[in-house]
Amino acid sequence: MPDAHTLGGMMERIRALLTVIEEGSVNRAAVRLRITQPALSRQMQALENELGGKLLERESSGVKPTGLGHALVKSMRPLVGSYDAALAELRRQARGERSELRVGYLFSAAQSMLTPALAKLRKSQPEVKLKLHDMSPREQLDGLRAGELDLALIGQEGVTAASEFHSTKLCSLHVCVAVADDDPIAAQKNIALKELKGRDFIGVDEDQVPGRNRWATALCKSAGFKPRFAVVVDGISNVLSQVVSESAVTLLPGYFEKLQHPGVTFVPVSDEKARWDFIVLWQKGRASAATRALVDALKQVAVTLR
Amino acid sequence: MPDAHTLGGMMERIRALLTVIEEGSVNRAAVRLRITQPALSRQMQALENELGGKLLERESSGVKPTGLGHALVKSMRPLVGSYDAALAELRRQARGERSELRVGYLFSAAQSMLTPALAKLRKSQPEVKLKLHDMSPREQLDGLRAGELDLALIGQEGVTAASEFHSTKLCSLHVCVAVADDDPIAAQKNIALKELKGRDFIGVDEDQVPGRNRWATALCKSAGFKPRFAVVVDGISNVLSQVVSESAVTLLPGYFEKLQHPGVTFVPVSDEKARWDFIVLWQKGRASAATRALVDALKQVAVTLR
DNA sequence: CGAGGGTATGCGCATCCGGCATAACGGCAA
DNA sequence: TTGCCGTTATGCCGGATGCGCATACCCTCG
Numbered sequence: 001m002p003d004a005h006t007l008g009g010m011m012e013r014i015r016a017l018l019t020v021i022e023e024g025s026v027n028r029a030a031v032r033l034r035i036t037q038p039a040l041s042r043q044m045q046a047l048e049n050e051l052g053g054k055l056l057e058r059e060s061s062g063v064k065p066t067g068l069g070h071a072l073v074k075s076m077r078p079l080v081g082s083y084d085a086a087l088a089e090l091r092r093q094a095r096g097e098r099s100e101l102r103v104g105y106l107f108s109a110a111q112s113m114l115t116p117a118l119a120k121l122r123k124s125q126p127e128v129k130l131k132l133h134d135m136s137p138r139e140q141l142d143g144l145r146a147g148e149l150d151l152a153l154i155g156q157e158g159v160t161a162a163s164e165f166h167s168t169k170l171c172s173l174h175v176c177v178a179v180a181d182d183d184p185i186a187a188q189k190n191i192a193l194k195e196l197k198g199r200d201f202i203g204v205d206e207d208q209v210p211g212r213n214r215w216a217t218a219l220c221k222s223a224g225f226k227p228r229f230a231v232v233v234d235g236i237s238n239v240l241s242q243v244v245s246e247s248a249v250t251l252l253p254g255y256f257e258k259l260q261h262p263g264v265t266f267v268p269v270s271d272e273k274a275r276w277d278f279i280v281l282w283q284k285g286r287a288s289a290a291t292r293a294l295v296d297a298l299k300q301v302a303v304t305l306r
Numbered sequence: 307m308p309d310a311h312t313l314g315g316m317m318e319r320i321r322a323l324l325t326v327i328e329e330g331s332v333n334r335a336a337v338r339l340r341i342t343q344p345a346l347s348r349q350m351q352a353l354e355n356e357l358g359g360k361l362l363e364r365e366s367s368g369v370k371p372t373g374l375g376h377a378l379v380k381s382m383r384p385l386v387g388s389y390d391a392a393l394a395e396l397r398r399q400a401r402g403e404r405s406e407l408r409v410g411y412l413f414s415a416a417q418s419m420l421t422p423a424l425a426k427l428r429k430s431q432p433e434v435k436l437k438l439h440d441m442s443p444r445e446q447l448d449g450l451r452a453g454e455l456d457l458a459l460i461g462q463e464g465v466t467a468a469s470e471f472h473s474t475k476l477c478s479l480h481v482c483v484a485v486a487d488d489d490p491i492a493a494q495k496n497i498a499l500k501e502l503k504g505r506d507f508i509g510v511d512e513d514q515v516p517g518r519n520r521w522a523t524a525l526c527k528s529a530g531f532k533p534r535f536a537v538v539v540d541g542i543s544n545v546l547s548q549v550v551s552e553s554a555v556t557l558l559p560g561y562f563e564k565l566q567h568p569g570v571t572f573v574p575v576s577d578e579k580a581r582w583d584f585i586v587l588w589q590k591g592r593a594s595a596a597t598r599a600l601v602d603a604l605k606q607v608a609v610t611l612r
Numbered sequence: 613c614g615a616g617g618g619t620a621t622g623c624g625c626a627t628c629c630g631g632c633a634t635a636a637c638g639g640c641a642a
Numbered sequence: 643t644t645g646c647c648g649t650t651a652t653g654c655c656g657g658a659t660g661c662g663c664a665t666a667c668c669c670t671c672g
Binding site: 059 | 629630631632633637638639
């Protein structure tokens with residue numbers, strides 16, 4: 001029940017009217033609401049003025065709803081109930097008690113880290129309701145911005161957006177270059193970035209993997225050349241096919257070495273600066289216990305994977 | 307949009323927050339809401355205090371929702387929409403513009419009057435959405451009291467409840483007595499009430515047809531005797547069967563003469579006092595145009611049926 | 613550095629709204 | 643019939659709330 005000093009809006013007056021109709025008496029309802037009868041009487045009048053019609057028939061034995069009063073009860077009672085439930089849930093969430101955790105991630109990048117972290121979370125917070133969404137980095141960022149995700153596991157693409165959310169770097173992977181099996185580079189144990197000067201690069205659509213091309217460009221620039229993107233494809237899964245068919249190269253985070261792709265060889269880059277960061281982003285404001293627990297679990301798993 | 311002096315409750319602050327998040331700026335939202343930026347800033351703070359958590363991250367370029375702010379938008383936006391729609395509909399109804407009309411009636415009693423009245427209504431108010439409910443007198447009264455009906459066509463049973471609603475008497479029917487075909491009374495053109503002294507009467511369950519037995523009792527008392535109810539049945543449709551099987555009698559409104567029932571004859575009662583009133587009840591408070599139109603139409607039809 | 617955009621906060625004033633006291637009405641019992 | 647009790651409505655007053663104005667502080671950009 002709101003205290004006397006928050007009874008200022010229509011919703012509060014509507015709530016009071018529901019009580020009056022239930023009691024059939026302004027006086028008894030006032031006792032229930034812990035205000036005086038005259039104050040409540042005036043609230044009822046104010047509500048009638050605001051709606052433009054009588055809601056109550058006044059009699060010496062109490063009050064009875066008019067047709068309009070009945071209609072208000074019918075339409076507003078469920079609404080008030082939903083509103084109260086929503087407020088209660090928001091207050092719970094504000095206290096960090098949100099039990100739902102919506103996680104966005106890219107499977108190929110995150111599964112080796114996410115799976116053990118979720119196991120830890122399941123142990124420490126068994127009541128958490130997880131919603132896992134396999135999505136591209138772009139979708140992850142959009143989901144966070146729209147408030148549809150609580151947390152995202154994202155790579156280098158998330159670095160530019162990190163200031164919009166809370167963020168923590170989990171680990172930094174080395175970089176490898178993908179080449180066709182019959183490429184001379186495929187026989188090397190590793191490669192320096194400058195050896196890629198003059199080669200055709202395959203880029204990724206900015207819309208799907210924001211910042212990937214800029215990252216590759218920055219690395220090559222630090223090695224003294226500017227990469228030429230012969231083709232820009234619309235998804236990571238198409239990059240490796242184009243590497244083969246175009247006799248081109250592309251820079252990828254080291255986790256790709258674990259993926260088998262016919263006709264493609266991954267060669268580690270030896271440059272110290274060639275790193276790919278893996279970070280976790282979560283919403284600003286107070287984080288729920290579930291969110292904090294998952295972030296902690298991810299940090300622990302990241303340490304073991306180094 | 308409420309004016310500046312009614313922004314007192316949480317709902318109004320929530321509404322303001324939706325605007326702030328939409329604009330991404332307290333300042334621009336304040337312009338939209340036609341209040342000053344400091345007032346709106348304080349409302350946001352008050353709302354955060356009431357919910358117990360930050361809803362907005364403040365930056366020099368404006369504001370961004372926190373996770374809690376996103377959650378509020380998601381849960382409250384539809385609620386605010388429903389609330390506004392409900393208020394708008396209530397205001398329309400208050401102005402007499404309700405386009406729905408829920409009518410309760412007992413078919414056998416009311417159809418001869420209701421059908422022509424509805425034809426008149428259809429002509430004068432073609433946009434009215436009618437909801438017709440064939441129900442017992444008890445159900446009609448309960449429906450009115452619960453605000454589920456706007457108007458009820460009811461007989462003598464509604465007379466005692468008339469003070470709870472607006473009411474108009476439409477007509478007064480003569481009374482007849484129902485007897486078995488082989489009863490000596492069946493051969494009479496009419497009958498005086500006092501001739502029924504000593505006969506078994508069939509009564510009707512008070513719960514289904516409130517006041518029917520009391521009405522019959524009062525009529526017989528005015529003729530100098532008290533009726534003995536041999537059987538009390540649970541519905542009007544069972545009365546006539548019992549009249550035959552029990553060689554009993556019952557008093558009924560004159561409209562029953564139009565109904566064919568095997569083995570039963572209806573004989574008019576000659577006593578002047580033997581009348582059965584037919585009335586229309588509708589909700590207190592301002593009646594919609596549709597309700598008034600139907601009441602008028604019923605009055606006109608009642609005149610022609612006399 | 614200054615200008616312009618943003619949000620937060622002190623202060624004063626107007627309005628709102630509650631409590632207290634009282635008026636008016638209807639119903640019921642003696 | 644009168645008096646009592648229950649009801650709702652309304653006048654008056656004071657405290658609470660919330661707004662506008664002025665100002666402080668921060669950030670970004672030319």
